[in-house]
Amino acid sequence: MYNILKLNEISPLINNILTDNYKQTNECENPDGIILRSFKMHDYPIPSSLLAVARAGAGVNNIPLDKMTDAGVVVFNTPGANANAVKELVITDMLIANRKIAEAIDWTNKLDPQSDVAALVEKGKKAFIGPEIFAKTLGVIGLGAIGRMVANACIELGMSVIGYDPYLSDEAAKALNSNVKITADLNEVFKNSDYITVHVPLTDTTKYMINKDSIAIMKDNVRIINCARGELVNNVDIIAACEDGKVAKYVTDFPCGELLNKKNIIAVPHLGASTPEAEDNCAVMAANELKDYLENGNIINSVNFPRLSVAKSNNDRLTIAYKNNDNMVSEITKQLADNIANIATANRGNVGYIIVDLKKSVAEKTLNEIQKLAGVLKIRVID
Numbered sequence: 001m002y003n004i005l006k007l008n009e010i011s012p013l014i015n016n017i018l019t020d021n022y023k024q025t026n027e028c029e030n031p032d033g034i035i036l037r038s039f040k041m042h043d044y045p046i047p048s049s050l051l052a053v054a055r056a057g058a059g060v061n062n063i064p065l066d067k068m069t070d071a072g073v074v075v076f077n078t079p080g081a082n083a084n085a086v087k088e089l090v091i092t093d094m095l096i097a098n099r100k101i102a103e104a105i106d107w108t109n110k111l112d113p114q115s116d117v118a119a120l121v122e123k124g125k126k127a128f129i130g131p132e133i134f135a136k137t138l139g140v141i142g143l144g145a146i147g148r149m150v151a152n153a154c155i156e157l158g159m160s161v162i163g164y165d166p167y168l169s170d171e172a173a174k175a176l177n178s179n180v181k182i183t184a185d186l187n188e189v190f191k192n193s194d195y196i197t198v199h200v201p202l203t204d205t206t207k208y209m210i211n212k213d214s215i216a217i218m219k220d221n222v223r224i225i226n227c228a229r230g231e232l233v234n235n236v237d238i239i240a241a242c243e244d245g246k247v248a249k250y251v252t253d254f255p256c257g258e259l260l261n262k263k264n265i266i267a268v269p270h271l272g273a274s275t276p277e278a279e280d281n282c283a284v285m286a287a288n289e290l291k292d293y294l295e296n297g298n299i300i301n302s303v304n305f306p307r308l309s310v311a312k313s314n315n316d317r318l319t320i321a322y323k324n325n326d327n328m329v330s331e332i333t334k335q336l337a338d339n340i341a342n343i344a345t346a347n348r349g350n351v352g353y354i355i356v357d358l359k360k361s362v363a364e365k366t367l368n369e370i371q372k373l374a375g376v377l378k379i380r381v382i383d
Contacts, residue, residue: 051380
């Protein structure tokens, strides 16, 4: 029986996945797995029983990855599960940035209902004239699951699209509409785009990538959409650019105090993945990842351990998570001697993972010797 702790409300569809061998609870001192959405775990104690954490969403800023890795805890996310929801919000944001729809609705709701509303509307609507997106150029920074969907959808809407992603794989490139222009020069995106949307993770190199210097390169009246991470945009610089009109509109899904009620800035209350379909998709993917790891030791879509998935035999399976030991595979094979039916290994930086399908049950003494090896974080035997 596996104990699964839910730190947030999760779609009930996980009940179809985590069935007989699982006990789901909102309180548990010794969970085998944790599933969550936005719960902040940085000050959360890591119980010794914990094997894996599954985030029902793409971002994992709310999870202390270094601490989890050092504890041998595999952290999963769900890339692409909410991509369509975010794509639709990005397109919505582009339209409200263009047509002054938010301002127009606010103005209309403030009209005196006892007045001649129709006449006032016809007289006042000219204040909310805005351009169409058709035949304009969109720059997409980051062509992961969301960025690709945005790029492809906007081609269908009649836009020209320039995409930038230095880590674009051949497989991902094939998923793009052939009319999407790929550039290796980020400045080309800045110089030529009427609209810019960012879809990259927050790292030391991407933090504040939209700043006074990059904005200076952009077209006048550019419109910028940020449904990725708030810190990708320097708030001081974007406020100034929106004040002086260099940026026609900035639409962000990450409100904060300094962005509220500022000229030409629209703050949306983090609605990117807020659709029932996205919440269901993320929950189902997270539950499947958790189940496959707990029952088979397979790792798919982890953000801190290497990907390694091997079909399980009927025999016992031994898994070893480790750090900083280039000789671990040879040391493991020495310990197990002739008890190896199959072995698979994978590395991610200095973090490694080994799956061994055994010929027979492994002795407790052998497990203790493996646990003593330098760098071993966690070992498991799965029957």
